[in-house]
Structure formats: C-alpha cells, structure tokens
Amino acid sequence: MTDRVVLVTGAARGLGAVIARRFHASGYRVAIGDITFNAAQELASELSADHSSAFALNLDVTSKEDFSAARDAILDKWQRIDVLVNNAGASKVVPVMDITAEQFDHVIQVNLRSVLFGCQVFGQHFADAGAGRIVNIASLAGQNGGSATGAHYAASKGGVITLTKVFARDLASRGVTVNAISPGPMDLPIVHESVPADKLSAVVASIPGGRLGSADYVADVAVMLAAENAYFANGACWDVNGGLFMR
Ligand SMILES: NC(=O)c1ccc[n+]([C@@H]2O[C@H](COP(=O)([O-])OP(=O)(O)OC[C@H]3O[C@@H](n4cnc5c(N)ncnc54)[C@H](O)[C@@H]3O)[C@@H](O)[C@H]2O)c1
Numbered sequence: 001m002t003d004r005v006v007l008v009t010g011a012a013r014g015l016g017a018v019i020a021r022r023f024h025a026s027g028y029r030v031a032i033g034d035i036t037f038n039a040a041q042e043l044a045s046e047l048s049a050d051h052s053s054a055f056a057l058n059l060d061v062t063s064k065e066d067f068s069a070a071r072d073a074i075l076d077k078w079q080r081i082d083v084l085v086n087n088a089g090a091s092k093v094v095p096v097m098d099i100t101a102e103q104f105d106h107v108i109q110v111n112l113r114s115v116l117f118g119c120q121v122f123g124q125h126f127a128d129a130g131a132g133r134i135v136n137i138a139s140l141a142g143q144n145g146g147s148a149t150g151a152h153y154a155a156s157k158g159g160v161i162t163l164t165k166v167f168a169r170d171l172a173s174r175g176v177t178v179n180a181i182s183p184g185p186m187d188l189p190i191v192h193e194s195v196p197a198d199k200l201s202a203v204v205a206s207i208p209g210g211r212l213g214s215a216d217y218v219a220d221v222a223v224m225l226a227a228e229n230a231y232f233a234n235g236a237c238w239d240v241n242g243g244l245f246m247r
Helices: 014-025 037-047 064-078 101-129 151-174 189-194 197-206 215-225
Strands: 005-009 029-034 054-058 083-086 132-137 176-183 237-240
Touching: 005 014, 005 064, 005 101, 014 029, 014 037, 014 083, 014 215, 029 037, 029 064, 037 054, 054 064, 064 101, 083 101, 101 132, 101 151, 101 176, 132 151, 132 215, 151 176, 176 215, 215 237
Parallel strands: 005 029, 005 083, 029 054, 083 132, 132 176, 176 237
Antiparallel strands: none
C-alpha cells in the first residue's frame, strides 16, 4: 500500500480505465477525470464504494481551468497529488486529403492542449512540492506517421512526444519527471469500433509479434514510471508496439 495519489485523464473507459484500475490495485488513491462523468463515476464507485480511494472528476482536458479545478479538488480531498497520467485522446480515421479544419482542430486540441495544460498546471504544482511524475500517453503513430489512424492524430502524437521532452527538461531540476509511452494498436474497444474487421486482420498480420497489444502491460509501464525511485527515467518515449517500429 501507498499513500500516493494519481489523476488519470480520459479514465472513464479504454486504456485510461485500465490504467486507473492498475494504479488503484497498486495501492494508489485515484482521481478519474473524464468528460463523460457518469461513466467515470461508475468506475470510481466500483473501485471504492465510499469514494475514499477513488473519485470521479468532470474534466475537459482542452480547458486549463478544468485542470486547475481538478488539482484543487484533489488537494481538497486528499491533500496531495503525486502523479498525472495524461491519457485522454481523440482520434478519427480520415484520409489525409479529406481532413477538415474542424476535424483537425478537434484532434489537435484534445491531444495537445491536454498535455500542454496538464503539464503546466500539475508540473507547476509538482515543482513547488519538489516531487512529481507525469506520464503522457503518446502513440506509435507519432513516431511512424500511423497506418490505421488519421494524419492529424499522428501529428498530434508527435507533438506529445516533443512536449514531453520540453517539460522534462524544464522540470528536471525540481524533482519532476515527464515521460511518454507510445503504444502500438492495443486490444481495446476503440480499435475494434473504428477499424473494420478485414482491416484489423491486416493490421494484426503486420505486427511482428502477431497480436494486438495488452493495455494491462501499458498500465504497468505507467505505474513503473510513476514510482518514487523512477527519478532517472526522464524525457523518454517508452515504445510498446510488438516490434512494429524499432529504433
Ligand atoms: N487504443 C489504442 O490502440 C491506442 C494506441 C496508441 C495510443 N492510444 C492512446 O491511448 C489513449 C486512450 O485511448 P483509448 O483507446 O482508451 O481511447 P477511447 O476513445 O476508448 O477513450 C478515450 C477516453 O478519453 C475521454 N475523452 C475524450 N475527450 C476528452 C476530453 N476533452 N476531456 C477529457 N476526457 C476526454 C473519452 O471520454 C474516453 O473516456 C489516447 O491518448 C490514445 O491516443 C491508444
């Protein structure tokens, strides 16, 4: 058990929910932030019926004010915050020549404002406290341009990896680390919902490991990067892609 506290964004479903469960199982108290509050609340109640070790927050990651309000609500409840996992993300499969301004702006806003504002608000809090861990969920698409995802998504995830380095350098002397994890396609609802079955078979066939990735393992990596003794892992991009991209 630990008295440590984590905020996971976009944690109402998918990878974020798996990460929230993993931190909770590791003894963390977990704040579950999402724009779909009811689903976040359901998960919080499942993890902690009296909400003593898990609670839900209405958090739109495109809003810096929402991040500030989330920080204040967590401090009010538990008097400490140790870890931020910037997981919330948006993706849309659209051919590059067809992406509209609205589609581009939406994906960029969710995937990049989230990391910018999350790192600003929580990075400052951690720096003032002299300790903290930030884990940003990037993507293989941000490294190789993507295959089953849109160009705006891939571009935004490249930006997540770059922002991770900028904040890691900026905050390193204050006891704060900032790392990214770049998963390849995982066995998660969004993958099955957004990629047609025949295309998904082709994607799986292209993975040297021959199967979709495990969200549980990505969650384990996030917990590992959040540990107090992880101070020397900083500014890195942790690849979990079944061998699809090697460097
Ligand atoms: N699924 C994959 O194979 C895969 C691969 C690589 C990276 N990723 C990344 O993992 C993260 C989670 O992906 P997922 O597959 O679980 O996606 P998902 O769409 O299933 O879940 C995303 C969650 O984020 C929330 N969200 C969306 N916009 C938000 C906003 N403005 N503010 C707060 N919450 C918001 C949604 O409500 C949802 O709960 C994303 O950053 C995604 O890019 C996923």
